[in-house]
Amino acid sequence: SLSDRLTATFKNLRGKGRLSEADVDGTVREIRRALLDADVAVPVVREFVAQVKERALGEEVSTSLNPGQQIVKIVNDELVRILGGQTRRLNLAKVPPTVIMLAGLQGAGKTTLAGKLAKHLKSQGHTPLLVACDLQRPNAVKQLQVNGERAGVPVFAPHPGVSSEFEASTGDPVAVARDGIAEAKTKLHDIVIVDTAGRLGVDTEMMEQAADIRAAINPDEVLFVIDAMIGQDAVNTAQAFNDGVNFTGVVLTKLDGDARGGAALSVASVTGKPVMFASTGENLDDFEIFHPDRMASRILDMGDILTLIEQAEKSWDKGEAERMAKKFTDREDFTLDDFLAQMQQIRKMGSMKKMLAMMPGAAISKQQLEQFDEKQMDRVEAIVRSMTPHERVAPKIINGSRRARIAKGSGVHVSEVNQMLERFGEAQKMMKKMASGGGIPGMPGARG
Template sequence: MFDNLSDKLDKAFHVLKGHGKITDVNVADTLKEVRRALLDADVNFKIAKDFTTRVRDKAIGQNVLTTLQPGQLMVKLVKDELTELMGGDAAGINLSGNPTVILMSGLQGSGKTTFSGKLANYLKTKKNKKPLLVACDIYRPAAINQLQVVGGQIGVEVYTEEGNRNPVEIAQNAVKHAKANGFNVVIVDTAGRLAVDEEMMTEIANVHKAIEPQETLFVVDSMTGQDAVNTAKAFNDRLNFDGVILTKLDGDTRGGAAITIKSVVNKPIKFIGTGEKMEAIDVFYPVRMAERILGMGDVVSLVERAQEQYDEEEARRLQKKIAKNEFGFDDFLSQIQQVKKMGNMKDLVGMIPGAGKALKDVEIEDDAFKHIEAIIHSMTPGERSKPAVLDAKRKMRVAKGSGTSIQQVNQLLKQFDQMSKMMKMMQGGGGKNLMRMMGGMKGGMPQP
């Protein structure tokens, strides 16, 4: 996510390395590189120019704080300006109304149908809502079937009217169906086109007028860069939507849309899509995104994801097993599954301060645990519970069954033994203090 932009901004800040103070000359050189980095990320020229002008005005004449070097101060100023450019504070979703009606808009291929499912899943699991998905795309082949597949994956009902070619009627009838059957959120997936056209705009405007949604969201593919910003403006001129959804941020995006869309349409980015799974949806926090772009990581989001998978009863069970030296590979496998639920590995690594930069040339696959899982699954139940019984003959069988080498099996056993010893040590005062700290954090994370 934003790897190229992060690298170029990092190089720009190196201009100030070794300088004792900020001057007109060195700040001009630094900001010239910052502006180039933004333009390469597909940020509009005027926005990039205004951005660097604001940073320069704040930097010139400032006394560098005793705890900061000029380069560090410049990073802080750029972070603050990026945060403001992307919206400042996080924007919540309006869940008023009975039911809450959410209208999804966007071009074909932006990920609108998939994100409708992700949003339904988010509201169901995180907000304890009962959502209804509505298929109003009557043009794209298999669009209705796609929404039904998505609904089936997350256990959410999909409202359809086979043969009805009037999206306004379908949407109105869906809202009536929701009221009669206890649904408190209605998510209407509308038709998209390959480009903005008058017919599409008129149709979605008519649907909007008929159902009067509490939220109208514009879904945009962040990979399309500045074109996404221009499309958003066209939609906003007709729909006056309430917020933006950025999809495919897990790809090799240049970042221009995320950085500039708020300043162009003056509407907040509310959610981002960070992967293909139905759980790959995050609330958009401008300050956290700015920190990630500048290589500072995003520890708050990382801890929040960990807490979503945190099971107190499971933690207590594991604690007892560790204390009795009974922690086995089945328990280890369970922990791997919890980590995998947190999101794709590259995204998680990017949340650790400094890790993204340190591992920028290392390819982190989403199936990073594949070989470990294969080795564990090739063990017998007895071997998983008591790894010490794995002799040379058993190791050979496990390696053959998992498609790995003896060396890989030995390496896993060695790492597992080291981890078990460390976990045993953590059962002392340090471990209890850590558990208490995590329990306190679970009660509520600080918001930016």
């Protein structure tokens, strides 16, 4: 993995006092490979790497970080900066309604997102209205109506009550958009979400229609919806939509798939527009506010690397930490350090799944087998590594604020820290049983 490669690079660099061109080149090569693996567009990678290199060579040598760590920190900072820095919130109109227009290719996830966004805004006390301006695809209006119903949000459509494909397809999307906003004003909706049509590829007719709608309704936000799986095409598509409708923000969809989010960097980098939301599934609740720092970690897959850096910044001394840990009187018999050591032991034996498959007549069901997940183990490890020595030996002290800090440090949601501690609690119980002559211990890293 990238983490392994970078850690190896760090080892080579450890102890050196200055950043030489050779050091920078070695690390930068790994970064370039990671970005390409994450499907960041080639020209974006080229520019990004050049910038990082320039910054790294000009940088003063840190006293607490080794050169490799220092470069990774620069990379992370740059990624976060390009992705928009802070999470960017919706720009609300001073005089309601706030008008939000969605644009993007067909199948990008606009209509689904319209429902998600409506539900999210409703839960925040807003009174959104959905407006169906995709009159090109048969059933598009119906699809929005279904989503609106699920979200508990009304939908303004060309011929309310009559969802005939024929009538809908003869409507004028610009007129519908305008009427929808008039309707929102009359009925006192404070936000209008305008769903529009897309095509499979960028074409001038579709772009003209989107541009016409934009000109007619003067939206406060134009959200460009893009499928994270689009890969190298992200640059051209984003550029075309930026030229065509001058969008104000980006929504990345289908992040539940294999995509590692490279499209986020490509789009943000070529357009300078922030990513604001992420869509992570087909259900209306699979919706997230976009966090640039978390996406930076996802792109570089370096949760544990960042933890390493944090530790270096705190001038971490493992020996000292261990001595301190011995002093804690609330120390448990089976600690999170043991848990971690166990997990590493298991990993050394090769891929979890392979190993489990080799166990004859294993007392492990197929379902349990599927729950083992290497990535999950990576995250569990990152979580434990973000804990203080005291927390590791006395997990009982890990209260809400500590959980929040650990989640931030390891780049996961608090819920994952909670789950992880729950699992650890179960493993701990198993170990106690084992000690008193019980059966097979619970495997760390297994869900549920």
